[in-house]
Amino acid sequence: MARPRExxxxxxxxxxxECFWKQGFEATSMRDLIERTGITGASLYNAFGDKRALYQRALDHYVAGSIAERIRRSRELPPREAIESFFADILKRSLGDRQRKGCMxxxxxVDVAPHDPAFQKIVAAVLKHLETFFLDCVRAGQADGTITLASPAADLARHLLAVLLxxxxxxxxxxxxxxxxxxxxxxxxxxxxxxxGHDARAGQALSGRGAR
Structure with missing residues (x-):
């Protein structure tokens, strides 16, 4: 009978x-992870596998708790406001990141995907999810008149993704x-x-939402 995890x-x-985010994949050792998590090396390996496997689990955990949650909150708002709210949160986090960890x-x-085809697919799938979020918002905004029809929705969504990155x-x-x-x-x-330039509406939206 397997013993329950402690x-x-x-x-x-x-x-x-936190460990991978601050130090990066290559610079993080299993010893670092053991010290940071506070569990034994055997427990870490048995539960999560090697460093690469743990990194993938950690990245999935980060995406679920940060990016996916931000998208979920934003989708509750009208389309134009959803995009503004999303970027206001990004600015708040980026400007408040004293350790300059960036986005995991x-x-x-940048650090892992170029050398690892499996991680390329993982990262690409999340980026596609972000692009789809922007595309859904733009299409809905174009339908309700709050976003311009002058540019194709797909082009605006790609532009927003590029600005985010x-x-x-x-x-x-x-x-x-x-x-x-x-x-x-x-x-x-x-x-x-x-x-x-920076139209008044965009500037007001950023200054008003950035303090949340």
Whole structure:
């Protein structure tokens, strides 16, 4: 009869996320993970496998608790407001990230996925999910008149995804409010059919929601 686990799996994955997120996959050793999670090496291997397997579990845990949850909250709002709320939260997290950890998914896309076909598929699937979220919002906004019809919905969704990834990368090396807010405000301005500068509506949305 198998003995019950003497640890909480969620707590271990939370600790693993923090370790991988801060140090990256390559720089994180199993000893680091054992120290951070507080369980024995045997327990860690038996429950989660090797470092790569644990990294995948940690990444899945991060996506479920961060990205998927943010999308879920945003989908409860009207389409244009959903996009603004999503980016307001991204700005808040990016500008408040004193350790400059960035986004674990984006870090995986840069550090791990290029060398690992399996992780390429994992990261690509999440990015596709984000693109679909933006596409659904844009299409709904175009239908209710809150988002311009001047550009195809697919193009606007791809642009929003590109801005999201750019902001998350920039935040690691240049977490400057004017830089990050300017990039997002211009992207939101495109939703009104204007790509020239930061329209008042986009600026007000960012300043009003960024404090949440």
């Amino acid at each position: 640890f909480d799996e969620g707590d271990v994955l939370d600790a693993a996320v 998914l984006v870090n995986a896309a 750019g902001v998350r990368v920039l935040a690691r090396v240049r977490p400057e409010p004017a830089l990050l807010k300017g990039a997002v405000a211009t992207a939101l301005a495109f939703l009104d059919g204007s790509g020239r």
